[in-house]
Amino acid sequence: MLRARLLLASSFLISTVISALTMSVAWSPVVIVRGRNVEGVIYLSGYSLRIFGREAVVRVLESVSTLALALVMGSVFPLVLSAYSLGGLLAGRERLRLHLEVASASLAVTAVNVTILYSLLRAIIAGVLPLLPLKGIVDTLAGHLYLEPPLVVYGPAYALYARILSRSVLGVPGALLISLGLIAAASLPLYEALRLEAEPRYTRGPQ
Amino acid sequence: MGKLLHLPVAFMVVTSNSMQPALRPGDLVIGVSARVLHPRPGDIVVWCLPKALSTACIVHRLLRVSGSYAITKGDANPRPDPPIPLTRLRYRVALRVPVYAWVPLFIAAAAAYVVSSFRGLEWGRIPTGLVALTLLLSYLIFDAVVIGLSYVDPSPPIIARPNMTLEDVGFDPSSRIVTIHYSLGGYRIVVAYCVTSNYTALKARIVPGDTLAVKLPGQLLERLWSGRRVDPAVLPKPPARVLQILKLTCVLRLSGGVLVSDVGASFYWSEPRVRAVDGGVVVENDNPVPVKVRVTIIKAGVGAGVAAACSHVIPAASTWSCRPSGLAPGTYRFVVSYRFLGVNRSQVVEVHVKG
Numbered sequence: 091m092l093r094a095r096l097l098l099a100s101s102f103l104i105s106t107v108i109s110a111l112t113m114s115v116a117w118s119p120v121v122i123v124r125g126r127n128v129e130g131v132i133y134l135s136g137y138s139l140r141i142f143g144r145e146a147v148v149r150v151l152e153s154v155s156t157l158a159l160a161l162v163m164g165s166v167f168p169l170v171l172s173a174y175s176l177g178g179l180l181a182g183r184e185r186l187r188l189h190l191e192v193a194s195a196s197l198a199v200t201a202v203n204v205t206i207l208y209s210l211l212r213a214i215i216a217g218v219l220p221l222l223p224l225k226g227i228v229d230t231l232a233g234h235l236y237l238e239p240p241l242v243v244y245g246p247a248y249a250l251y252a253r254i255l256s257r258s259v260l261g262v263p264g265a266l267l268i269s270l271g272l273i274a275a276a277s278l279p280l281y282e283a284l285r286l287e288a289e290p291r292y293t294r295g296p297q
Numbered sequence: 298m299g300k301l302l303h304l305p306v307a308f309m310v311v312t313s314n315s316m317q318p319a320l321r322p323g324d325l326v327i328g329v330s331a332r333v334l335h336p337r338p339g340d341i342v343v344w345c346l347p348k349a350l351s352t353a354c355i356v357h358r359l360l361r362v363s364g365s366y367a368i369t370k371g372d373a374n375p376r377p378d379p380p381i382p383l384t385r386l387r388y389r390v391a392l393r394v395p396v397y398a399w400v401p402l403f404i405a406a407a408a409a410y411v412v413s414s415f416r417g418l419e420w421g422r423i424p425t426g427l428v429a430l431t432l433l434l435s436y437l438i439f440d441a442v443v444i445g446l447s448y449v450d451p452s453p454p455i456i457a458r459p460n461m462t463l464e465d466v467g468f469d470p471s472s473r474i475v476t477i478h479y480s481l482g483g484y485r486i487v488v489a490y491c492v493t494s495n496y497t498a499l500k501a502r503i504v505p506g507d508t509l510a511v512k513l514p515g516q517l518l519e520r521l522w523s524g525r526r527v528d529p530a531v532l533p534k535p536p537a538r539v540l541q542i543l544k545l546t547c548v549l550r551l552s553g554g555v556l557v558s559d560v561g562a563s564f565y566w567s568e569p570r571v572r573a574v575d576g577g578v579v580v581e582n583d584n585p586v587p588v589k590v591r592v593t594i595i596k597a598g599v600g601a602g603v604a605a606a607c608s609h610v611i612p613a614a615s616t617w618s619c620r621p622s623g624l625a626p627g628t629y630r631f632v633v634s635y636r637f638l639g640v641n642r643s644q645v646v647e648v649h650v651k652g
Contacts, residue, residue, distance in 0.1 A: 126484075126553030127459070143483060144457035149371070149450035152313035156322055160443040167436050188428060195432035202440065213449060221454050230461035232479050233558030235551075276429075284425050 094186055094282050101193040101279050102176060104272070105168040105200045111250075112200075112207050113165040116158050120214050120247040125240020128224060134158045134210055134247065141223060150218050154210050161210060164203030168196040190283035197276035201269040204255075208265030211251040305330040307388055309343060310443070311356060313450035315371030316341070319358075323396030325446070326356055328388025336389040338362065343388035344369060344381050346451070354448050356390065374452055403442065411435065459484070461556065468543075468564040470585035471614035473518065475562040477547060479507040484551040491547040491560070493517065501547065509547060515586070515613070522566065522586045526639040535644045536568035537637070569611065571633045571644045577620030578631045578646050582611040590635045592619040597628040597647070604629060624650045 116134045123130055123139070130139035132151065135158045139146040175189040225239040244252075255265040311324045319341065320326065328343045336342045338361050345354035357369040360377055367386055370377040414431075460482030467476045475491075489501040491511050501509040527539055542563045549556040569588055570581040582588045591608040605621040619631070627650055634643040 142457045142459045146457070147314070147373075147455035149313040149315050149374075149452040149454070152315075152322065153447065153449040156310075156312035157444060157447055157449070160440050163439055163443070164436065171432065187425065191426065191429040192432065195429040195436075198429070198433045199436045202436070206440070206444070218454075223456065228459060230459050230556070232461040232463045232481070233547075233556050235459055235461065236555040236557065238554045280426060280429055283429075 097279050097282050098189055098193050101197050102172045105196040106172050108200050109165040109168040112203055115247045115250060116161050118247055119245035122243040123240050127237050128240050154213050158210060161206050164199055168200050171196040187283045187286050190279040194276045194280040197272050201272035204265050204269050208255045215251055305333055308446050309356060310446040312447045315374050315450050315452055317373040319372055325394040325399045326390045327392040329391045331386045331389055334389040336386060341390040342386050344385045345387050355450055371452055375455055466560055466562050468562045473513045473585050475511045477509040477560055481507045484553055487550045489549040491545040494544045518585045529640045535642060536570050538565040538567050539638060541566055566638055568637050569635055571646050573646045573648045576650050577618055579616055579618045580633060581616045585613045587612050588635055590633060593632045594621060595630045597630055626650050
């Protein structure tokens with residue numbers, strides 16, 4: 091039973107930490123740009139960009155912010171499941187097998203969510219950032235304007251993408267490795283639940 | 298799935314504002330295959346990217362069909378999409394369900410399904426793994442709805458161009474100053490200089506109001522004057538004017554970048570204008586360079602010789618008068634000779650000298 095409880099605690103801890111991190115990444119800036127020509131901030135969940143003094147409209151970012159709903163739900167889901175199971179355990183409703191299954195589902199959902207986070211960050215970093223006139227030449231009616239590069243500050247979401255999610259080991263991206271690890275971890279509580287199911291049950295009462 | 302498998306009907310959730318106000322983000326659109334409902338200009342259509350197994354499709358309005366290509370555009374986009382082959386037009390949007398209608402319905406249906414599935418089940422009889430699988434599947438179904446029905450709108454970003462224009466270029470021959478007036482849309486000129494086509498660097502003075510004043514050196518203009526040649530046959534009767542364009546490349550260091558601007562400063566080389574005054578002639582030089590003029594005065598009448606002569610180098614943009622003293626009363630012909638753009642020219646003016 092101790093092994094099952096330890097598994098439960100560690101799996102909830104992993105999914106809670108990763109989900110909270112994913113949730114915070116959705117609301118933290120991917121990139122902040124400060125300059126005379128371009129100014130604004132890009133989040134996974136939205137953006138605000140002024141380019142050459144006017145509000146820019148980036149349809150890709152609008153789409154990404156809608157798709158980030160899946161990311162937010164994928165973070166809320168494990169958090170809610172963890173809260174439910176921990177609440178149940180604290181309240182003394184010891185359906186350990188149920189909680190182990192919930193923990194397993196929570197880890198699997200977190201695994202899927204990591205891949206979605208990776209895809210959305212890649213869409214912004216590889217797809218959108220190169221389209222912004224951060225530097226280079228712009229043709230105007232007065233001549234060629236060589237833009238002064240703005241101050242670009244990359245946020246924690248960018249750092250997470252660049253340092254962990256997109257790094258690959260033997261050609262496998264980090265995001266996929268984390269997901270596979272989480273899925274492998276999700277199988278352990280499920281295995282424990284099966285083991286509990288197979289154990290002989292003892293009933294209280296008169297012999 | 299409908300898009301992926303080219304089914305006759307497909308569902309899509311709008312994710313961007315490109316079709317505002319007709320479609321809003323979150324609206325569910327139901328597309329019927331273009332083979333069944335042929336799209337006409339004005340219809341909202343769904344076209345998909347050419348990648349295999351891709352569900353990346355875009356909901357935009359069909360503007361027109363040109364040959365085997367379709368031109369589409371988001372209602373809120375300023376420009377149409379790049380032309381797409383007609384074969385990529387998959388669906389015509391037949392119905393739109395607003396986000397406030399379909400999302401509550403979907404959630405209610407999903408909740409009803411989950412509640413009905415577990416109602417009456419005894420905990421002890423639920424097979425191990427079913428709870429985990431159900432939870433995971435519920436999440437995957439949600440993801441399938443949000444991601445599977447959605448699309449990433451690949452319309453290019455709508456980005457303002459810097460509002461910079463070259464308003465006017467003027468040249469004052471007397472001061473030899475080229476005035477270049479820009480409209481820089483809020484940018485401030487920090488420092489500027491200009492370069493001629495033969496790489497002579499010229500300092501530019503910044504005048505308030507996005508204006509540059511560039512003083513051309515006299516040597517530069519004299520080089521232009523002496524280097525320019527015209528065909529005598531094409532020169533009209535004096536005083537002729539010949540257009541000269543001086544190309545300058547101005548480099549403006551702005552607050553936010555560097556503007557490299559090609560400027561054409563135009564002015565005319567003008568033949569000296571000669572007019573008769575009492576006892577002589579006045580010669581006007583409108584050019585930004587000095588012009589050497591020789592005046593030969595001949596007494597009118599057959600066989601008369603040269604009565605007098607005078608010559609002068611008239612400075613740039615100034616006037617000179619030739620009034621020889623000691624001329625007897627009578628009529629004289631003043632022949633004003635000069636070299637204009639490599640051609641020897643002269644003008645003759647009759648002058649009456651009174652006693």
